[in-house]
Amino acid sequence: MKKHVVVLTGAGMSVESGIKTFRDANGLWEGHDVMEVATPEGFRANPELVLDFYNQRRRQLFEVNPNKAHLDLAALENEFKVSIITQNVDDLHERAGSSNVIHLHGELLKVRSTHDALDIQKWTSDLVLGDTCKKGHQLRPHIVWFGEEVPMMQPAINICETAHILMIIGTSMQVYPAAGLMHYVPNNTPIYFIDPKPAIESKHNLTVIDKPATTGVKEAIQKIITTVG
Structure with a gap:
């Protein structure tokens, strides 16, 4: 064995x-406060900003090995x-x-429904407002944000x-x-x-x-x- x-x-x-390791010496992630881009509250306050942040991370993933x-x-x-x-x-x-x-x-190449955390799917392109699960709920990055289980x-x-x-x-x-x-x-x-x-x-x-x-x-x-x- x-x-x-x-x-x-x-x-x-x-x-x-x-x-990139996201967070620099000032505690910022790519120039953003972590609370803006890596919390459920940040997503509710400015979903477009959060989606763009992870879209950039996802794009970078295809440039590295x-x-x-x-x-x-x-x-x-x-x-x-x-x-x-x-x-x-x-x-x-x-x-x-x-x-x-x-x-x-979590994983950059997956997204999930904002209504059902178990509704997960693979995703390789940009994620934008209006991209929804089969039940019509907005999709979000499949990332464990601060404050989440x-x-x-x-x-x-x-x-x-x-x-x-x-x-x-x-x-x-x-x-x-x-x-x-x-x-x-x-x-x-x-x-x-x-x-x-x-x-x-x-x-x-x-x-x-x-x-x-x-x-x-x-x-x-x-x-x-x-x-x-």
Whole structure:
């Protein structure tokens, strides 16, 4: 039976592909206050602004490709059972070939009905006012906004509870509830934390690799294969 590697990824996973991390040092997302473009209240107040914001993000997605780290994780499935839990809303893990990906914060290439959160459909073009579900309700980005529940949280917890190895890539683990996932892996599970500016230090079962994803993931995989086989 293959060992189960669980991977948590954040914005730092995709930044080397050219995906912007949205939020800058001032807490603004592409020049917008987060409350304007990433909350239900912001959508109600100015839906056109919010739709345009995500249309721009969606367009950018077609201009980038998976990087070496995405490809290395996909290839890891040849040796291990791999589950990826990502905070990212891009599809770069899937395009790299990873077969088991959970998106905690939604997906740019999907939209859903404002009337029924379970009415979800794929979407690759711009989304505008007047685009409706089959029942006539406006469609919105399939994104988990601040203040909304994270519907994929429980499945992610269930996966973490079965981890033999945990990799954390490109995330500060500061955004909850996602940040709490590392506490659900079994005690003494080997953890590899990959980030160019880590906020934590290595200790008994935690190995910190202070490198960007494209080089840090390769190093972590080499360590895993050496120690686990």
